[in-house]
Amino acid sequence: GAGVSQSPRYKVAKRGQDVALRCDPISGHVSLFWYQQALGQGPEFLTYFQNEAQLDKSGLPSDRFFAERPEGSVSTLKIQRTQQEDSAVYLCASSLLEYNEQFFGPGTRLTVL
C-alpha cells in the first residue's frame, strides 16, 4: 500500500517498561510528524522531522520520550520507563513538504498497566 503504516497497532506495557513505536511514511515524503491522542481528545503535536533532522520537539511531554529518523524515512518513537499517563494512541503523519496535506497512519494504541 502507498499509505502511512505504523507498528505495532496495539502495545500493552507494564509500568516502567520501555517501548518503541515505528512509523513508515509515504515514500518520498520529506516531513514527518508524531502526535499523541488521548481517549476522547484531539491529537496533540509531539515532534517534527524534516528528512533526518528533528526540527521541533517542543511537544514531547518529558525526557522519557525520544524520537529518531536516522535515514530520513522510517521513524521510531521511544518511550522509556512508561507511566500510566502515557496510555494513548500515537499517530504518525507524513507530508510531501512541510506545508502540504498531512496523511495519517492508523496509530499505535499504547496501554500502560
Add this chain to the structure above:
Amino acid sequence: GENVEQHPSTLSVQEGDSAVIKCTYSDSASNYFPWYKQELGKRPQLIIDIRSNVGEKKDQRIAVTLNKTAKHFSLHITETQPEDSAVYFCAASMTHAGGTSYGKLTFGQGTILTVHP
C-alpha cells in the same frame, strides 16, 4: 501557542438534516484550517480544508466557512447520511514559508456526529 476550541462535543441529527460544527482559534497568524473525519479505531482522514485567503469552500455535501476577523471557522454537512457518523476534528496551522511552525497542526477536541436513519 495556538489554541483551538470546538463545539459541540456531540451532535445528533436525523438522516437528511444538516450538521454544523464550529471552531475558534486564538492565533491570528494561523492561515490553514483542515477538517478531519475519524471513524472508530481508524486514522484521521482529511475531508476538506481552507486557507485564509478565501472565505468559503465547498465540495459536494461538505462546505467550510472562515471568518478571519472573528477567528472562527465552521464545517457544514448537508443531506447527512448514516455513513457520515464519525468524530470530526478541526485544526489550525501556520504555513508561512521560512517560519518555524513547519505546518504542525493544533486540533480541536472533536465532535461526535451521529446520523440516525
